[in-house]
Amino acid sequence: MNDDVPILDNHLHLDPVNGRGAEAAEEFAAAGGTHLLVLNKPSWDLVAEDDVGTKEGFRETFELTCAVTAEASERLPGRAWPVLGVHPGLISRLVERGHDPEKAKESMQRGLDVAAEFVADGPAVALKSGRPHYDVDDAVWEASNEVMCHAFALAGETGCAVQLHTEGGEDFTEIAEWAEGRGLPRERVVKHYSGGPIDGPIPSVIGDKDALEAAVQSGEPFLMETDFIDDPERPGAVLGPKTVPRRVRWLREEGYEDALYTAHVDTPARVYGIETN
Template identity: 45%
Template sequence: MRSRLFPITDDHIHFDPVNGRGVEAAKDFLHGGGTHLFLVSKPSWSLGVEPVTGNDYARVFDETLRIAGLIRETGLVVFPILGIHPAEISRLTERMPLEDAVLVMKGGLDCAAGYVREGKAVALKSGRPHYEVSPEVFSASNVVLSHALSLAAGYRCALQIHAESGPCADVVDMARNAGMDPGRVIKHYGSPDTPLHPSLVARHEAVPVLARERRPFTMESDFMDENSRPGAVTGPKSVPRITKKLLESGTITEEDCWRIHGETVEKVYGVRIVL
C-alpha cells in the first residue's frame, strides 16, 4: 500500500508500454509504496528512431512525455528527464563520421533543453560510454558531456550522467568550467566514492552506511522495462521494498526517509516533494 508517512522516490527509472509492461509496471512501484519517480528517456534505438539531426530526438522526448502522462493517471508524481544516452555515439558512428555524430548529439541535447525551458522536463541526461572505446570516441564524448553541463548550468537544472564505473572525479572540473554546481550532477548507477551526487541502485551495499552517516544520496532502480530483459536492472518495486526493509530493521528512520527521498531530491533536482 502507498505510504502516507514519507515519500519514496526512484530517481532513475524507465517505463515502456511498447517493449515492456508500461503503466502496469508503474502500478507495481505505486502499490509497493512508491510516490515519486524520475522518468528517464530511453535511447533512440529503443523506440525505433534513427536520428540524423538533433531535432529527430524530439520523437523520443515526446514519447517519454506521453508515457509520463499515462503514469500520472495512477496518482504517481512523475518528473521527466530528457537527454542523449552516451552510447548513441557508437550507434551514430556506424552511419556517419565522428564529428557529425557529436553535432547530432549536441543538437539532441539542445532539443532536450528546450523541453526544460518550457517546463516539460526537470533535468537533462548525458554522459560518456561505460564500455571501452577509442581515445578519439572518449574525447568526443567529453565534448558532448561538456555541452550538456553548459546547458544544465544555463537552464539551472540538474544533469544525470551515465558513465564508466568509479568516481568520475574529472567531471567536477568539467562542471565548474561550465558554471555548473557539481552537486547537481547526478552519477547514475553511482558509487559512494564519487565527488558528484551519487544515485545508488537500491540494492547497493552502501545504502545503509550512507544513510547512517547522513550523507546525501538518492536511490534508483534503473528498471529498464523491456520484455526481453524482465527485471533488469532491478524491478520497479525495489526502491520502496528496500526502503521499507531498512526502516523495519531499524537501520533508517522515517526522518531518514524524508531526507533521502524528499529533502535531498528537492535540493539536487530543484523540485518539490509533497505527499
C-alpha cells in the same frame, strides 16, 4: 519519520512502444512508491532506425517519454517527472554507421539542445548525458566528454540538473569540476547507477543493500534508483519497479529514518527543485 514519507525512484525507464509503459508505475505505487523520475530510453529503442541521431528522432523520443510520464503521474499518489537526454552509447552506434566521432558528437549535442527545450518550456526537470561505460578509442572518448560538457553548459543556462550515465568508480571529482566550470553546481550533477558514496557528484544509488548501507553510513546526500529498463525480453531488469519501496522498508526497519528523509525529500529538492513531501 513515518510511513507517510514519500518514496522516489530517481532513475527508471518506461517504454510506451515496446514495454509495459505506465503499467509499471502502477506496480511501483502498489508497493508503496509515490514519485518517479522517468528517463527516456535510447532513441534507437523508440523511433525508426533512419531517425536515430536526428533532431526529429530526438524530439519524437522526448515527446513519447513525456506522454508516458504524464500517464504514469495519473497512476501515482505523488507524481512523475521526465528526465531527457542522449544516451552516451549513441556515439558508438553512429560511428558504426559511418559517422566520424566529430559528426557523431555534433548530432548528440543537437539532441541535447532539443532536450533542453523540454526543460526550459516544461515538463522535464533535468537532462541526461554521460560517456561510454565501455572501452572506446581516444577520439570517441574525447568527443563523448565534449558532449557531456555541452550538457553541463545547457543545464547551467536553464538552471536544471544533469543525470550521468558513465563508467563505474568512486572518484568523479574532475567531472564535477567540468560542470562547475560551465556554470552548473556540482550538487546538481547526479551519478546514475552508483554503488555507494562517491566523490564529486550526488550519487544515485542502485537498490542493492550493501550499496545503500554504504551510502546511508556516509552521511552524505544521496538518491535511490532501480534503473528499471521496461524491456519485455528482460522483465525486471535492471531491478524491478517494486525494489525501491522494498529497500525503503528495509532501511526503515534498520533504523535509518533520517537518511531516508534525506534521500526522498531533501536531496530531490536540492538537486531538481522538486517537492515530494
